[in-house]
Amino acid sequence: MKIYISGLYSGTNPQPGVGIARSLRTAYPKAKLIGVEYSNRCSGIHWQDFDEIWLQRPWNELNLTTHTEEIRRVLDSGALWISSIDLEIMWFAGVFPDGHPNLLTPSSAALEQVEKPAVPAHEGLPVKIPTFVTTEISDWDLHAFCREHDWKVWLKGPYYEAVRTRSWAEFEEKRHILSNDWATGRLFLQTHVSGYEESIALSAYEGELIDCVRMRKRDLTELSKTWAGDISEVEAEFIEPLREIIRKINWTGGAELEMVRDADDQLWLLEVNPRFPAWIHGATITGRNMPASLVEGATGLTAKNSPALAEEFTRVVMEIPVRSEFPLSPLPEPLGGTIGHSLKHPSGLLQFASRLHNLSSFDEEKSNGGGKSSQFKAPNVPPSFINDLGGLDLTAMETPASLFLENTAAEYFRKAGELADDLSSDALAVTNAYSIKTNPDERLIKLALESGFLAETISLPEVKKAIKIGFKPEQIILNGPGKWWRRENLPDGKFCSIFCDSIEELNRVIENLESGELQTEHLGVRLRTPNVASRFGIPVDTPEVFERLIEAVRRIPKEYKFAAHFHMASSNVGVGHWWHLFESILRWCGSIEALSGRLIEVLDVGGGWFPEDLQKDSSRNFKKAVALIPEFLPHVRRIISEPGKALAQPSMAVAMQILELRNFENVVHEAVVDGSIAELPMYFFYPHRILYQNPQNGGWKPLGRGKTKLLGRLCMEHDIVASNIELPENTQIGDILVFCDAGAYDRSMSYVFGRG
Numbered sequence: 001m002k003i004y005i006s007g008l009y010s011g012t013n014p015q016p017g018v019g020i021a022r023s024l025r026t027a028y029p030k031a032k033l034i035g036v037e038y039s040n041r042c043s044g045i046h047w048q049d050f051d052e053i054w055l056q057r058p059w060n061e062l063n064l065t066t067h068t069e070e071i072r073r074v075l076d077s078g079a080l081w082i083s084s085i086d087l088e089i090m091w092f093a094g095v096f097p098d099g100h101p102n103l104l105t106p107s108s109a110a111l112e113q114v115e116k117p118a119v120p121a122h123e124g125l126p127v128k129i130p131t132f133v134t135t136e137i138s139d140w141d142l143h144a145f146c147r148e149h150d151w152k153v154w155l156k157g158p159y160y161e162a163v164r165t166r167s168w169a170e171f172e173e174k175r176h177i178l179s180n181d182w183a184t185g186r187l188f189l190q191t192h193v194s195g196y197e198e199s200i201a202l203s204a205y206e207g208e209l210i211d212c213v214r215m216r217k218r219d220l221t222e223l224s225k226t227w228a229g230d231i232s233e234v235e236a237e238f239i240e241p242l243r244e245i246i247r248k249i250n251w252t253g254g255a256e257l258e259m260v261r262d263a264d265d266q267l268w269l270l271e272v273n274p275r276f277p278a279w280i281h282g283a284t285i286t287g288r289n290m291p292a293s294l295v296e297g298a299t300g301l302t303a304k305n306s307p308a309l310a311e312e313f314t315r316v317v318m319e320i321p322v323r324s325e326f327p328l329s330p331l332p333e334p335l336g337g338t339i340g341h342s343l344k345h346p347s348g349l350l351q352f353a354s355r356l357h358n359l360s361s362f363d364e365e366k367s368n369g370g371g372k373s374s375q376f377k378a379p380n381v382p383p384s385f386i387n388d389l390g391g392l393d394l395t396a397m398e399t400p401a402s403l404f405l406e407n408t409a410a411e412y413f414r415k416a417g418e419l420a421d422d423l424s425s426d427a428l429a430v431t432n433a434y435s436i437k438t439n440p441d442e443r444l445i446k447l448a449l450e451s452g453f454l455a456e457t458i459s460l461p462e463v464k465k466a467i468k469i470g471f472k473p474e475q476i477i478l479n480g481p482g483k484w485w486r487r488e489n490l491p492d493g494k495f496c497s498i499f500c501d502s503i504e505e506l507n508r509v510i511e512n513l514e515s516g517e518l519q520t521e522h523l524g525v526r527l528r529t530p531n532v533a534s535r536f537g538i539p540v541d542t543p544e545v546f547e548r549l550i551e552a553v554r555r556i557p558k559e560y561k562f563a564a565h566f567h568m569a570s571s572n573v574g575v576g577h578w579w580h581l582f583e584s585i586l587r588w589c590g591s592i593e594a595l596s597g598r599l600i601e602v603l604d605v606g607g608g609w610f611p612e613d614l615q616k617d618s619s620r621n622f623k624k625a626v627a628l629i630p631e632f633l634p635h636v637r638r639i640i641s642e643p644g645k646a647l648a649q650p651s652m653a654v655a656m657q658i659l660e661l662r663n664f665e666n667v668v669h670e671a672v673v674d675g676s677i678a679e680l681p682m683y684f685f686y687p688h689r690i691l692y693q694n695p696q697n698g699g700w701k702p703l704g705r706g707k708t709k710l711l712g713r714l715c716m717e718h719d720i721v722a723s724n725i726e727l728p729e730n731t732q733i734g735d736i737l738v739f740c741d742a743g744a745y746d747r748s749m750s751y752v753f754g755r756g
């Protein structure tokens with residue numbers, strides 16, 4: 001008996017080849033095991049269970065035609081082949097479309113049925129698939145997906161590799177690396193599921209499930225790979241549908257179903273690997289030798305029993321002698337910028353992936369545009385943006401220019417005012433307060449005043465501006481750590497609310513109120529969010545500080561209504577997380593009431609909402625929240641919400657002109673514009689929708705993703721205002737681009753730079 005085993009990489013993120021060899025050696029002591037590798041850097045080639053090593057050129061240099069012929073000869077001679085390299089398995093499916101009785105890998109039809117992330121074959125199994133989207137949707141929608149899922153998302157490559165991306169900048173960087181490495185833009189984003197990881201490994205031959213076991217990870221490497229695990233029986237409710245599926249898709253070979261079990265005991269299927277897992281020998285030493293059962297199923301030759309030595313296994317690091325015919329190579333040159341696979345795939349698998357794209361037998365990408373940029377969707381741009389732009393004479397403007405989208409802005413303020421009215425009742429008033437610092441443009445502050453908002457300020461100069469525009473002190477909220485800056489601006493009159501950022505401030509403000517220096521309707525504290533790092537507010541989760549807070553609250557004179565404020569940007573921490581924090585703050589507020597004896601009458605919930613999240617959630621979730629508050633804080637009579645960017649962000653855009661077009665390989669790969677990150681400082685934090693104006697008819701077209709970088713006018717390395725857009729084919733120098741969604745911090749934090 002001769003068995004070829006490929007995939008011998010044996011680092012901390014190993015391939016299964018060595019484990020398969022150890023298991024087969026136990027079962028068939030006399031079999032001839034031939035290890036197949038495509039790099040002499042895979043330490044598994046030195047493993048003693050291999051009688052022979054068949055070392056090939058790396059994948060990028062290999063003559064695939066000759067290699068196919070040699071493998072066919074091997075199989076025809078009666079030898080078996082067990083592959084543990086996903087890409088090799090896919091390639092086999094293409095070059096052996098009808099399979100081969102001695103080739104113990106699945107067909108391309110079977111592979112399609114387990115393709116990630118959807119895994120069509122999972123129907124019938126007691127598992128769910130975590131929510132995912134393809135990265136072919138617009139950046140705008142990808143950002144929304146990440147917010148919706150609290151940035152607990154994985155960016156996954158088509159074959160290997162999954163990376164957590166915790167921010168937009170990180171997402172863009174990793175997407176760039178993965179797309180380049182795997183020569184495809186077809187990646188996907190999938191939500192993270194918290195829980196314990198477990199797998200089911202199986203062996204099957206021509207549609208018959210031979211054996212399967214469950215493995216729970218009990219210890220992990222840095223990359224979350226198995227270091228130790230326990231092996232147990234798969235329950236009948238799982239095996240029966242699994243057996244059906246294996247039959248239906250006519251599976252041959254090993255396989256691993258990678259899953260997570262969440263706190264509610266629900267199993268989530270992350271992926272199905274078309275081969276044995278790297279820990280497969282861990283199952284063998286518990287008495288379940290699946291590589292042997294596969295060989296037995298394929299050949300009918302009885303395997304020697306594998307004794308059950310334990311129910312759990314662990315790994316150790318071992319030094320083994322190097323085969324004299326394959327002496328070690330010098331250290332590799334360090335590879336920069338790659339994600340973990342520089343050492344995982346020393347055999348040129350990355351290059352092999354791009355070769356596979358070009359083979360006719362492997363044409364999965366042809367159906368959806370062959371990786372051309374046209375597969376990417378452009379974002380939806382609200383019609384009101386286009387209408388407002390239509391009313392502006394851009395030819396008369398000097399670019400880069402900030403554009404005020406007048407009707408859009410008015411509409412956002414009007415809707416927010418309406419929502420507050422809708423949510424208000426006799427028992428509970430809901431009020432908006434516009435955060436002036438987000439964008440102190442007078443037009444926006446006026447809109448706030450006209451829409452029945454309060455003004456939320458973080459300094460006395462902001463108070464002065466609000467008063468100048470028409471707010472009265474009793475319509476003004478003071479918040480933040482530096483609110484008494486430039487005290488000469490302190491107006492006469494009574495403020496609506498003062499929220500103290502520290503116990504020190506609270507004590508000082510109480511003194512000022514008692515001396516008559518200050519007046520306010522409500523006096524409150526800003527609470528620091530527990531479990532999320534924040535520099536603001538009074539921490540509640542240390543007992544000493546909490547005790548001092550209670551003492552200070554007790555000292556607040558009775559004539560001031562007591563108020564509580566919390567603020568955490570849902571646009572950063574995610575919408576689900578925000579609601580979680582909201583509830584936890586309500587509980588803390590309940591404790592403050594109980595311990596201080598002071599009742600909370602006003603609750604202020606801060607800002608930090610992405611415009612679409614606030615709109616999308618508004619009626620449903622906010623109704624729920626308003627209903628929830630009395631359960632925890634029955635004395636609250638007034639709820640204040642402090643939107644800033646939720647209203648300001650869509651209200652302005654930045655127009656810029658194209659100064660130069662640079663061609664490379666028949667596409668414009670770089671365009672220089674007269675705008676810059678000085679006018680778009682939030683470029684790194686979220687995507688902006690970009691409109692191109694047709695110079696002939698003045699029409700507007702939203703731009704999708706492509707291969708063009710937009711370089712800003714500044715002589716600064718990082719002044720790239722967009723890194724992957726698709727310009728229309730006949731774009732000319734002088735054409736106008738408008739970056740939308742630039743009315744919040746892009747505007748207020750823009751700076752004068754490079755203008756002489």
Ligand SMILES: *Cc1c(COP(=O)(O)O)cnc(C)c1O
Pocket residue numbers: 435437438456458479480567569606607608609642643644645646744
């Ligand atoms: C900045 C700020 C806001 C508004 O935040 P956005 O992110 O612009 O929505 C609300 N309240 C306070 C106290 C703030 O400092």
